[in-house]
């Protein structure tokens with residue numbers, strides 16, 4: 001298998017005024033994302049001011065449309081341009097090792113990621129590595145209560161960053177953490193002040209805020225759950241892939257995220273999906289020793305249980321999960 005040659009992309013989302021740019025600027029300066037090409041999407045035509053980038057990074061503006069809807073074509077065109085530059089030997093501009101797409105506050109990350117992952121050109125050049133969504137400590141709860149879009153953003157995140165953590169007390173931080181954990185139990189959660197990470201108070205017994213059900217949103221009567229299955233050694237990954245595609249085709253609105261590292265005969269692969277789209281797996285550096293997270297696939301969504309997934313896999317793909325019988329007994333009680 002060839003080593004991974006696609007350029008990784010981090011999508012940065014979060015509602016208006018949530019502190020995306022502050023967080024990103026800190027990452028660029030702290031070297032976390034050095035040598036990045038940053039694409040900033042502003043739904044309105046406003047110049048990017050005061051965006052002090054690190055020396056090795058570059059910024060391009062995607063103006064006049066939102067990347068998840070009316071600006072999608074422009075985003076694809078811009079990304080194709082970037083990909084062309086990567087393979088063009090006569091291109092003399094800077095070469096970047098990472099792409100960052102800062103979306104407008106009104107963007108839903110899901111359709112953007114879908115568009116990149118399904119574009120006939122981009123799918124060979126860009127690897128969507130992570131969706132980071134920032135939530136501001138002061139207004140987060142109110143926004144999640146009133147805006148289906150806010151909830152959508154949080155649902156699709158791999159990583160949730162609470163910004164302006166010093167603006168509220170510990171009790172409010174605990175409550176926001178608990179609420180985010182209900183909406184997206186699979187995301188990594190952290191807190192920052194001016195871009196620097198701070199410690200989140202222990203969740204303790206903080207209660208999540210009761211959120212209203214939205215017609216179009218995922219957070220209705222069924223709570224969002226995170227569950228995982230561990231596939232038995234020697235799994236037929238082709239059969240698994242077909243099963244997963246069929247599952248997402250039928251239930252992609254309920255199965256919001258799928259993520260896992262699998263060991264195939266040709267190497268270790270990171271498998272990821274957001275809603276209905278499975279990204280062609282990322283090839284991971286091979287480690288000699290098997291890691292404990294291998295062949296464990298995490299499913300985040302609503303309206304299903306671990307047992308449903310195991311049964312479906314067995315019935316439709318003839319595949320077995322480790323410990324399925326034991327879990328069956330436990331979950332049945």
Ligand SMILES: [Zn+2]
Nearest residue numbers: 066068069107
């Ligand atoms: Zn949009």
